Amino acid sequence: MPTTMENWNPGKKQERYPNVPYAEKERLFLEVKSDPRYEDFLYGCYECGICVSACPSARFYDYSPRVIAQAMAREDIERIYEIMVEDIWNCAQCFSCVRCPRGNNPGGLVTLLREVAVRNGLQETREVLKGYSRVIYKVMLKGNQVSPDMLQPDFFPDWGPWVQQFSANMSVWRRAIPVDTLRGVTDAAWRVDSKTLRELYTIWFETGNMEIIKEVDEGLYDLLVEVMEEELEEG
Amino acid sequence: MTTAVEQILERKAQAVVRDPAQAPAHDIREALFELEAKGEIIVQRVPEPYVEVTTKFGRTKKIPIEHTWHHKSCGQCGHIPGYSSSIFWLHRQFGLDYLDPTDQTSCTGWNYYASATSNAVAQAAVMVRNFAAAYETGYFPLIHCGTSYGHYKEVREQLVHHKELRDEVRRVLDKLGKPLVLPEEIVHYSEWVHVMRHKIAERQVVEMNMLTATVHPACHYYKIVVEDAIYDPEIYGGQRIATITALLETLGINVADYSTWFDCCGFGFRHILVQRDFTRSFAVLRKIETMKNEVNPDLTVTHDTGCVTTLDKSQFAAKAHERKVGIPVLSDAQVAALAMGAHPFRVLQLHWHSTDWRPMMEKLGIDWQKYWDEFEQDLEAIRKGSRKGITWEDADQPVVFTRSA
Numbered sequence: 185m186p187t188t189m190e191n192w193n194p195g196k197k198q199e200r201y202p203n204v205p206y207a208e209k210e211r212l213f214l215e216v217k218s219d220p221r222y223e224d225f226l227y228g229c230y231e232c233g234i235c236v237s238a239c240p241s242a243r244f245y246d247y248s249p250r251v252i253a254q255a256m257a258r259e260d261i262e263r264i265y266e267i268m269v270e271d272i273w274n275c276a277q278c279f280s281c282v283r284c285p286r287g288n289n290p291g292g293l294v295t296l297l298r299e300v301a302v303r304n305g306l307q308e309t310r311e312v313l314k315g316y317s318r319v320i321y322k323v324m325l326k327g328n329q330v331s332p333d334m335l336q337p338d339f340f341p342d343w344g345p346w347v348q349q350f351s352a353n354m355s356v357w358r359r360a361i362p363v364d365t366l367r368g369v370t371d372a373a374w375r376v377d378s379k380t381l382r383e384l385y386t387i388w389f390e391t392g393n394m395e396i397i398k399e400v401d402e403g404l405y406d407l408l409v410e411v412m413e414e415e416l417e418e419g
Numbered sequence: 420m421t422t423a424v425e426q427i428l429e430r431k432a433q434a435v436v437r438d439p440a441q442a443p444a445h446d447i448r449e450a451l452f453e454l455e456a457k458g459e460i461i462v463q464r465v466p467e468p469y470v471e472v473t474t475k476f477g478r479t480k481k482i483p484i485e486h487t488w489h490h491k492s493c494g495q496c497g498h499i500p501g502y503s504s505s506i507f508w509l510h511r512q513f514g515l516d517y518l519d520p521t522d523q524t525s526c527t528g529w530n531y532y533a534s535a536t537s538n539a540v541a542q543a544a545v546m547v548r549n550f551a552a553a554y555e556t557g558y559f560p561l562i563h564c565g566t567s568y569g570h571y572k573e574v575r576e577q578l579v580h581h582k583e584l585r586d587e588v589r590r591v592l593d594k595l596g597k598p599l600v601l602p603e604e605i606v607h608y609s610e611w612v613h614v615m616r617h618k619i620a621e622r623q624v625v626e627m628n629m630l631t632a633t634v635h636p637a638c639h640y641y642k643i644v645v646e647d648a649i650y651d652p653e654i655y656g657g658q659r660i661a662t663i664t665a666l667l668e669t670l671g672i673n674v675a676d677y678s679t680w681f682d683c684c685g686f687g688f689r690h691i692l693v694q695r696d697f698t699r700s701f702a703v704l705r706k707i708e709t710m711k712n713e714v715n716p717d718l719t720v721t722h723d724t725g726c727v728t729t730l731d732k733s734q735f736a737a738k739a740h741e742r743k744v745g746i747p748v749l750s751d752a753q754v755a756a757l758a759m760g761a762h763p764f765r766v767l768q769l770h771w772h773s774t775d776w777r778p779m780m781e782k783l784g785i786d787w788q789k790y791w792d793e794f795e796q797d798l799e800a801i802r803k804g805s806r807k808g809i810t811w812e813d814a815d816q817p818v819v820f821t822r823s824a
Contacts, residue, residue: 220581221539240683261824276690276697277532278638278683279569282645298535313534315693320536327524328493329533335498342695344735346773359801359808360794361500362765362815363507365491365519367808373496377521383548383595384524390591391541400536 188246197255200266206340209265216256216264216293225292229253235281235290245274246403249281249290256293264297273295273312294387305399317404324408328373332358382419427553432656437477444646450579451601459585461600463554470614472649472661475641480649481604482614483561488553492564493525496723501768502727504814505756506563506608508766511815512759518558523549528570529725531646532690543574543584544591551597560602561611568607569639572647575601586739607640609722610649611660612751616669625820626761628635628671629782632754633716633746634663635706635730637723638683654812659754663722665753670758675714679705686725686735695733702733703742711743717779718747720754760817763787764794765809787821 216222235249236242242249252271255263274292313320323329332354340347350357354370357368360369365374369418380404388394389412398405420609439446455462463480474480487510495502510517527545531537550744559713562568577587578601589599594785612619641648641660651661654668659680685701707730710716721727731748738744749757753767763785767774770791780787797813800806 219539220583221577224577224580225606238681240685240687240705241697243705244471244697244700272812273689276683276685276687276701278686279642280638280681280683282642294569295532295535299538302535303538308457313536316534316689319530323525323527323530327527328497329525329527329529330493332497340732342699342736343732344773346735350618350771354783357770358500360765360797361504361768362811363496363500363504363519364810364811365521366496366500366503367810373493374491374523375521375524376524380522380524380552383597384545386594387541387544387548387591390594391535391538391544391587391779393541396536400534 196266197316198343199262201269203263206261212268212300212304213261213264215258219296219299221292223297225289226253226256227286227288229257229288230286230352232285234254234285236281236286238283240276240278240280241274245282247271249275250296251296252293253284253288253290263377268297268301269306269308273299273309303396310400319403320401321404321408324388324397325381325411326372327376327381331372332370339371366370378415382416385416387411422712424645426808431658434445437473437475437642437650437657439477442476442478442646447575447579447647448603451603454579458683459476459599461549461554461598463559463600463602466559470532473613473651474611475646475648475650478646480610480647482610483559483604484614485510485517486510486558487517487561487611488517488556488558489670490553490564490567490757491519491551491725492561492567494728495563496668499724499727499750499768499771501766501771502724503563504766505750505752505761508756508761508814509612509615509619509752509759510823511775511811512622512817513615517561518556520552520556522552526564526567526570528566529688530671530708531570532566533692535651539574539577539584540587540591542570543578543588546571546574546702547588547592547599547601548595548597550602551592551595551599553602554598554600557605561606561722562609563608565607565609565637565639566725568605569643572605572644575605576644605647607662607722609640609751612666612755613649613662616666616755617757619666619755622760623670625758625783625785625818626671627758627783628673630717630779631673631674631675631714632678633710633714633719635665635684635719635721635728636660636669636680636727637721640723642655650779651705663720664751666751666755668722669753672754675716677710677713679709682706684721684726684729686723686729690730691725698729699733699736703737703744706730707734707737707746710746716746717782718749718754718776720749720751722751731772731774745775747772747774747779749776762794762818762819763790764816765814781823783823784820786821788823789821790818
């Protein structure tokens, strides 16, 4: 349920998620708060609204970085849980909100909230990231967020006939680029050494990043582990 | 106008005096050198020659001219390759020593801002692995992507301020057999273009003073770790970043102001990939249409991957809805390269851009069709297998443009 002036009243608590125990909501908040960056991102809130005026998402969604900073500063457990479930994925992560005269970083707070939502495999988060798996696959395996072969007409229909034209000519167009590391490469943004990719995979395993992927998409996790382990063994 | 408004306008018209001693932010380099003195990290020094420029609060920043390790952008290389090739082409024109490495991953920051399917240690480890790879070659990192630049600046802050993060990252790097290296400065390519602008203008072969351009400053260039971006009292009184605008003015382009310059482009990281209704709406309604209504520019120029993609690709669907769109979008590097005679397709790769750039080329008097026909022959030869591809040998030579009728 979106937050509106009618249904949001911090003075009069409404439990919108009564099935989730308060202790669980509190645990999630404490996980956010325990991040070493939390204190760098939150210093209180004047309620001046400067962050909202600069926020692109606030113009198109029922979304407010001020409400997030306020709820976090008040440690309003119920409201923070609602934000985690309903709001955080609206943020554009542009960091226009760091204009804050108190030095808050609402976009940074959203990043921490997102991390905890992902790490704990919240159902709403899994839903949001469902269409995103192929991007995770690419970035984890290739070390690139996007590649030419991701530019497919069925994925970018709103980009017009250009995508079809590109798709039909991808291989030739890619060979017509003078940069040595790009020329002819279609499954990654540039040519990357096998050794470099093995180092990247080691980072994912050593930092617990693979466990995060497991929480979001177990099938994707299995696939990634298989490919990465094979590559690491060969190396 | 009221007196109060007049006073504000007068105050805003005054150039801002920057005093590093009064800066609200610390100088990160001091902290880096302290950590180096303790033996915790290695600081890679900016190689000579470099140019010193002024940042937001008045401290100087060293921008290396050559011996640079090009930290490429996945969005640029993957979807706007003329952006990357223009940066390299400029280096080659000036005969500068650079390295285009294959021992480089993207920063993975786009994914982090889109999905948060990572964590602080992993993000820092990816960054310092790249920095260590640069250090091993002796070349200094030059970051092509605005998000990588902003993300790395923020991760550098985190590494400096949180020992537990440094310790954990060092443990991971030990496994890779790499040292914990941080560069003395984190430098964005547009800062390099900025300090090279007079040299670029000296070799300008295309007159551009008939063009009006708007500038979109990239959020992650100047809104993340704000104190590290370049400002100049001569550019908007030092109230906005100097990069892009100073280049365009040096090339003779009329830079037109518009009211929503501070707004982001609408990229949104995850939105551009899986929720583009937001991206399209914001890019068109808050940026493109506003520019069109207020100043009707011939092009808009920006300096980051996501901004070029978003502002360019969002215009097609809006056109179908008869919105007021139709502004070609280029990076500052592409504009600089075009000014110096770079081939519109072999170097600028304009065929990867969606919004019609032909009216802009025609206004410049460039017979784009002639160069497209030339490029089509290249493509045909590649299709037939008589050529493997286009190389720098084919693209290095500046074009003496034929003027359109």
